[in-house]
Amino acid sequence: MTMRYIPDTWRKLVAERAFFLCEYCLVHEDDTILTCPIDHVIPLKHGGLHLPENLAYSCVYCNRFKGTDIGTFLFSSHFTRFFNPRTDAWKSHFVLDGALFLPKTAIGEATIKILKINEVERVIERQELIEEGRYPHVNAQRFILT
Numbered sequence: 001m002t003m004r005y006i007p008d009t010w011r012k013l014v015a016e017r018a019f020f021l022c023e024y025c026l027v028h029e030d031d032t033i034l035t036c037p038i039d040h041v042i043p044l045k046h047g048g049l050h051l052p053e054n055l056a057y058s059c060v061y062c063n064r065f066k067g068t069d070i071g072t073f074l075f076s077s078h079f080t081r082f083f084n085p086r087t088d089a090w091k092s093h094f095v096l097d098g099a100l101f102l103p104k105t106a107i108g109e110a111t112i113k114i115l116k117i118n119e120v121e122r123v124i125e126r127q128e129l130i131e132e133g134r135y136p137h138v139n140a141q142r143f144i145l146t
């Protein structure tokens with residue numbers, strides 16, 4: 001990840017715009033050990049802008065596994081971009097089956113795969129949050145339903 005200074009005003013805007021959820025896996029910032037980093041949806045090295053329109057709230061896991069990638073090869077030579085929280089609707093690409101993410105599209109599948117959203121430790125964490133009534137977070141309804 002390219003480190004670029006993100007003004008506090010932008011950080012606040014991005015966090016509030018995301019309702020304090022990771023815009024990929026929808027975990028709430030209160031349910032993460034560390035604070036949520038700010039993700040450049042299109043990484044700077046790929047020409048993404050250092051502007052709020054290209055920023056997303058993301059948990060440490062999604063942010064780390066996404067890195068500076070923009071997509072992946074799902075099939076032999078079929079490149080598929082990642083889900084873009086700024087231009088795509090979450091519910092168009094993912095559906096929750098309990099703690100498990102199911103893809104609705106190739107974009108969803110590419111994102112789940114590379115961001116390791118269904119990695120067993122993460123599914124267990126979400127399962128524990130479900131049991132505590134904390135996942136999907138009430139703030140996530142707008143992502144899941146609208």
Ligand SMILES: [Zn+2]
Binds near residue numbers: 023024058059061
């Ligand atoms: Zn996440």
